[in-house]
Amino acid sequence: xxxxxxxxxxxxxxxxxxxxxxxxxxxxxxxxxxxxxxxxxxxxxxxxxxxxxxxxxxxxxxxxxxxxxxxxxxxxxxxxxxxxxxxxxxxxxxxxxxxxxxxxxxxxxxxxxxxxxxxxxxxxxxxxxxxxxxxxxxxxxxxxxxxx
Numbered sequence: 001x002x003x004x005x006x007x008x009x010x011x012x013x014x015x016x017x018x019x020x021x022x023x024x025x026x027x028x029x030x031x032x033x034x035x036x037x038x039x040x041x042x043x044x045x046x047x048x049x050x051x052x053x054x055x056x057x058x059x060x061x062x063x064x065x066x067x068x069x070x071x072x073x074x075x076x077x078x079x080x081x082x083x084x085x086x087x088x089x090x091x092x093x094x095x096x097x098x099x100x101x102x103x104x105x106x107x108x109x110x111x112x113x114x115x116x117x118x119x120x121x122x123x124x125x126x127x128x129x130x131x132x133x134x135x136x137x138x139x140x141x142x143x144x145x146x147x148x
Contacts, residue, residue: 049102051109054119061121062143069142072111072120074104077128077135096136101125108140117142 056062096104105123112120120140127136 056121065146065148066143067146069115069117069144072108072140072142074138077133080134104138112142115142118145
Protein backbone atom coordinates (compact mmCIF):
# COMPACT_ATOMS: atom_id res chain seq x y z
CA UNK A 1 0.00 0.00 0.00
CA UNK A 2 1.20 3.45 -0.71
CA UNK A 3 1.49 6.13 1.95
CA UNK A 4 -1.47 8.18 0.66
CA UNK A 5 -3.91 5.24 0.87
CA UNK A 6 -2.68 4.35 4.36
CA UNK A 7 -3.08 7.97 5.50
CA UNK A 8 -6.62 8.09 4.07
CA UNK A 9 -7.67 4.89 5.88
CA UNK A 10 -6.26 6.14 9.20
CA UNK A 11 -7.91 9.56 8.75
CA UNK A 12 -11.32 7.99 8.06
CA UNK A 13 -10.97 5.68 11.07
CA UNK A 14 -10.03 8.57 13.38
CA UNK A 15 -12.81 10.85 12.12
CA UNK A 16 -15.48 8.16 12.36
CA UNK A 17 -14.47 7.27 15.92
CA UNK A 18 -14.58 10.94 17.01
CA UNK A 19 -17.93 11.66 15.41
CA UNK A 20 -20.50 13.25 17.72
CA UNK A 21 -24.17 12.74 17.08
CA UNK A 22 -25.67 16.15 16.47
CA UNK A 23 -29.42 16.48 16.76
CA UNK A 24 -31.49 19.39 15.62
CA UNK A 25 -33.45 21.44 18.13
CA UNK A 26 -36.83 22.82 17.24
CA UNK A 27 -38.88 25.58 18.73
CA UNK A 28 -41.77 23.19 19.45
CA UNK A 29 -41.72 19.73 20.99
CA UNK A 30 -44.53 17.17 21.15
CA UNK A 31 -46.19 16.81 24.56
CA UNK A 32 -47.87 13.42 24.61
CA UNK A 33 -49.47 13.97 28.02
CA UNK A 34 -51.59 16.89 26.81
CA UNK A 35 -51.71 15.85 23.14
CA UNK A 36 -50.23 19.22 22.21
CA UNK A 37 -46.92 20.91 21.62
CA UNK A 38 -44.63 22.69 24.10
CA UNK A 39 -42.71 25.79 23.07
CA UNK A 40 -38.98 26.02 23.77
CA UNK A 41 -36.48 28.81 23.36
CA UNK A 42 -34.60 26.93 20.66
CA UNK A 43 -31.81 26.10 23.11
CA UNK A 44 -33.36 22.76 24.03
CA UNK A 45 -34.03 23.96 27.58
CA UNK A 46 -35.96 26.78 29.21
CA UNK A 47 -34.23 29.72 30.85
CA UNK A 48 -36.81 31.05 33.31
CA UNK A 49 -36.70 34.73 34.05
CA UNK A 50 -37.54 36.03 37.52
CA UNK A 51 -40.01 38.89 37.62
CA UNK A 52 -40.75 41.12 40.62
CA UNK A 53 -44.41 40.02 40.50
CA UNK A 54 -45.97 36.64 39.78
CA UNK A 55 -46.45 35.66 36.13
CA UNK A 56 -48.90 32.82 35.57
CA UNK A 57 -48.56 30.94 32.30
CA UNK A 58 -51.40 29.64 30.14
CA UNK A 59 -54.76 29.27 31.86
CA UNK A 60 -53.28 29.08 35.36
CA UNK A 61 -55.06 31.05 38.08
CA UNK A 62 -53.74 32.10 41.49
CA UNK A 63 -54.05 29.49 44.23
CA UNK A 64 -55.55 31.96 46.72
CA UNK A 65 -58.28 34.59 46.53
CA UNK A 66 -57.66 37.38 44.05
CA UNK A 67 -59.42 40.15 42.14
CA UNK A 68 -58.75 41.26 38.59
CA UNK A 69 -57.53 44.82 38.33
CA UNK A 70 -57.27 45.57 34.64
CA UNK A 71 -56.65 43.94 31.27
CA UNK A 72 -53.30 45.11 29.88
CA UNK A 73 -52.50 45.29 26.17
CA UNK A 74 -49.34 45.99 24.19
CA UNK A 75 -49.76 46.21 20.44
CA UNK A 76 -47.75 47.39 17.47
CA UNK A 77 -48.23 47.32 13.70
CA UNK A 78 -45.54 48.25 11.20
CA UNK A 79 -45.12 48.09 7.43
CA UNK A 80 -43.37 45.00 6.10
CA UNK A 81 -39.59 45.33 5.83
CA UNK A 82 -37.31 44.09 3.07
CA UNK A 83 -36.11 41.17 5.23
CA UNK A 84 -39.72 39.92 5.50
CA UNK A 85 -40.22 39.46 1.76
CA UNK A 86 -42.06 36.43 0.50
CA UNK A 87 -39.79 33.64 -0.77
CA UNK A 88 -41.47 30.92 -2.84
CA UNK A 89 -44.82 31.58 -1.19
CA UNK A 90 -43.52 31.79 2.39
CA UNK A 91 -42.95 34.95 4.40
CA UNK A 92 -39.55 35.29 5.98
CA UNK A 93 -38.87 36.76 9.44
CA UNK A 94 -42.44 36.82 10.79
CA UNK A 95 -43.00 37.97 14.38
CA UNK A 96 -40.55 38.92 17.10
CA UNK A 97 -37.39 37.24 18.32
CA UNK A 98 -37.14 35.54 21.70
CA UNK A 99 -35.34 38.57 23.19
CA UNK A 100 -37.98 40.98 21.85
CA UNK A 101 -40.73 38.85 23.44
CA UNK A 102 -38.89 38.92 26.77
CA UNK A 103 -38.66 42.73 26.52
CA UNK A 104 -42.41 42.95 25.83
CA UNK A 105 -43.09 40.71 28.83
CA UNK A 106 -40.98 42.99 31.02
CA UNK A 107 -43.02 45.99 29.80
CA UNK A 108 -46.34 44.32 30.66
CA UNK A 109 -44.98 43.39 34.11
CA UNK A 110 -43.95 47.03 34.66
CA UNK A 111 -47.45 48.21 33.70
CA UNK A 112 -48.96 45.77 36.20
CA UNK A 113 -46.57 46.93 38.93
CA UNK A 114 -47.61 50.56 38.35
CA UNK A 115 -51.21 49.48 39.01
CA UNK A 116 -50.14 47.80 42.28
CA UNK A 117 -50.78 44.29 40.99
CA UNK A 118 -49.52 41.13 42.67
CA UNK A 119 -49.13 39.44 39.30
CA UNK A 120 -50.40 38.88 35.77
CA UNK A 121 -52.35 35.96 34.34
CA UNK A 122 -53.91 34.94 31.02
CA UNK A 123 -50.83 36.11 29.14
CA UNK A 124 -51.51 35.80 25.41
CA UNK A 125 -49.19 36.70 22.52
CA UNK A 126 -50.50 36.85 18.94
CA UNK A 127 -48.74 37.75 15.71
CA UNK A 128 -50.65 39.01 12.69
CA UNK A 129 -49.59 39.75 9.15
CA UNK A 130 -51.36 41.31 6.20
CA UNK A 131 -50.13 41.96 2.68
CA UNK A 132 -48.50 45.22 3.76
CA UNK A 133 -48.11 45.15 7.55
CA UNK A 134 -46.95 42.94 10.39
CA UNK A 135 -47.61 43.28 14.09
CA UNK A 136 -48.31 41.71 17.45
CA UNK A 137 -50.78 41.89 20.33
CA UNK A 138 -49.69 40.96 23.86
CA UNK A 139 -52.46 40.84 26.44
CA UNK A 140 -52.50 39.95 30.13
CA UNK A 141 -54.80 40.45 33.10
CA UNK A 142 -53.33 42.17 36.14
CA UNK A 143 -54.56 40.77 39.46
CA UNK A 144 -54.17 41.50 43.14
CA UNK A 145 -54.36 39.06 46.04
CA UNK A 146 -57.13 39.79 48.55
CA UNK A 147 -57.87 38.56 52.06
CA UNK A 148 -60.83 36.24 52.42
